[in-house]
Amino acid sequence: MGNCWCGGEPSVYRVSSNAKSESPKQESPSVNSTKHFDKLPSNPKEVEDLRRDTAANPLVAFSYDELKAITGNFRQDRVLGGGGFGHVYKGFITEELREGLQPIQVAVKVHDGDNSYQGHREWLAEVIFLGQLSHPNLVKLIGYCCEDEHRVLIYEYMARGSVEHNLFSRVLLPLPWSTRMKIAFGAAKGLAFLHEAEKPVIYRDFKTSNILLDLDYNAKLSDFGLAKDGPVGEKSHVSTRIMGTYGYAAPEYIMTGHLTSRSDVYSYGVVLLELLTGRKSLDKSRPAREQNLTDWAVPFLKEKKKILNIADPRLNGDYPVKGLQKAAMLAYHCLNRNPKARPLMRDIVDSLEPLQVSDEDLIGKGTTLTFTVNVANVKTVLP
Structure with a gap:
C-alpha cells in the first residue's frame, strides 16, 4: 500500500512468493x-x-x-x-x-x-x-x-505527511535526534496497542511511508489494508499470502508465509535503523553492498565502538553517543533472525521511554535501555 500524504512518489516494493492462498x-x-x-x-x-x-x-x-x-x-x-x-x-x-x-x-x-x-x-x-x-x-x-x-x-489530516517524506526529503531540514526518538516511541506505542488489543492485530506493512506525523511530530500508523487478525487460542501464527514491502518484511514470513506479531517487530527494527542512519531500507543508488540497509548496518551493530559509523551524517554529531548506542542495540535485537528471540513491542516502548528527552539534556549523558525476551530455553540466533 504505502501512501505518502505529501508531495513525492512513495517507494513501494511488493513481496512476491509462491505462498499458499489465504485461508x-x-x-x-x-x-x-x-x-x-x-x-x-x-x-x-x-x-x-x-x-x-x-x-x-x-x-x-x-x-x-x-x-x-x-x-x-x-x-x-x-x-x-x-x-x-x-x-x-x-x-x-x-x-x-x-x-x-x-x-x-x-x-x-x-x-x-x-x-x-x-x-x-x-x-x-x-x-x-x-x-x-x-x-x-x-x-x-x-x-x-x-x-x-x-x-x-x-x-x-496529518499536516506533516509521512515519516518517509520528512526523513528522506532533500529540501526539508534534517530531523533532529529528539524528533526521531519521539517518532520511534510513538510508532512503537501504536504497534504495541495493536498487538495487545482484545483481538490482537498484526499490522503487516510497517514502514516509514505508513507512519504519519501531525504538526507536533506525533506519529500515527495509517494504511491498514494489509492488517490481519492475530492468531487465537493455541495457534502460534497466521498462515497467509505473503504481502508487504521489500526491505521491511521479516525473513521467516517471506520464507514460510507464517505471520506473527514478531514479524511486525522485525519491520520496526528496519524503521528504527532508517531513523538512526537516514538511509532507506532499500536504495539502488548506493554501492551494491550498501543497497540493503540491514545487510549493511547489522555488522556495525555487533560492536559497540562501530555503531557510530551508522549515524546519519546530517545530524552533524548532534546526538548522545550512549543514546545512539542503546537505540542501535534495540534495532539489532528487533532484527534477530530468530523471531522468538525478538523483544515484544511493549518492551520496546519501555526501552525507548528513557530516550524521550531533549537533545540538550541527552548530550553527554548515559541512558538505560532494558527489555526482556519471554522465551524459555531458546538459543538466540543473532542476525
Whole structure:
C-alpha cells in the first residue's frame, strides 16, 4: 500500500512468493467468507452490516457528491500523494456540508485507481480495523464512501505527511535526534496497542511511508489494508499470502508465509535503523553492498565502538553517543533472525521511554535501555 500524504512518489516494493492462498478462517472480519468480488459490500448499508458486531467508532458514510465538495471536485492542487490505489487529496469539511458535522481538515484517500478484488478488500479492511480500534498513535478514520464503483476513505489530516517524506526529503531540514526518538516511541506505542488489543492485530506493512506525523511530530500508523487478525487460542501464527514491502518484511514470513506479531517487530527494527542512519531500507543508488540497509548496518551493530559509523551524517554529531548506542542495540535485537528471540513491542516502548528527552539534556549523558525476551530455553540466533 504505502501512501505518502505529501508531495513525492512513495517507494513501494511488493513481496512476491509462491505462498499458499489465504485461508478464509484466518481472514479479518471484513472479508470472512467472501470468496467472490461481487459479495463484497456495494453500499453503506452492507458496510454497516459487516461492522455491526465489531464497530466501536462511529463512521460517517459520505456520498460521492459530498466528497466532490470536500475536495473542490478533486482538484489537482489538493493532491497530497498517491500510489497504486489512486490518490490522496486534502479536503475541508464545512458546517454547510451536513448538519451535525464539525468543520475539520481531512485527507481523502480515493481507491478508484484500484478496482480489483484485492483493492476493494484492502479498502474494506481499513474500514473494519479503524472502525473498531482507537488510539492516539493510530490515524483516525472519520468516514468512507461506498457508492457505485467508488471506494474512498476520509481520515484526519496529518499536516506533516509521512515519516518517509520528512526523513528522506532533500529540501526539508534534517530531523533532529529528539524528533526521531519521539517518532520511534510513538510508532512503537501504536504497534504495541495493536498487538495487545482484545483481538490482537498484526499490522503487516510497517514502514516509514505508513507512519504519519501531525504538526507536533506525533506519529500515527495509517494504511491498514494489509492488517490481519492475530492468531487465537493455541495457534502460534497466521498462515497467509505473503504481502508487504521489500526491505521491511521479516525473513521467516517471506520464507514460510507464517505471520506473527514478531514479524511486525522485525519491520520496526528496519524503521528504527532508517531513523538512526537516514538511509532507506532499500536504495539502488548506493554501492551494491550498501543497497540493503540491514545487510549493511547489522555488522556495525555487533560492536559497540562501530555503531557510530551508522549515524546519519546530517545530524552533524548532534546526538548522545550512549543514546545512539542503546537505540542501535534495540534495532539489532528487533532484527534477530530468530523471531522468538525478538523483544515484544511493549518492551520496546519501555526501552525507548528513557530516550524521550531533549537533545540538550541527552548530550553527554548515559541512558538505560532494558527489555526482556519471554522465551524459555531458546538459543538466540543473532542476525
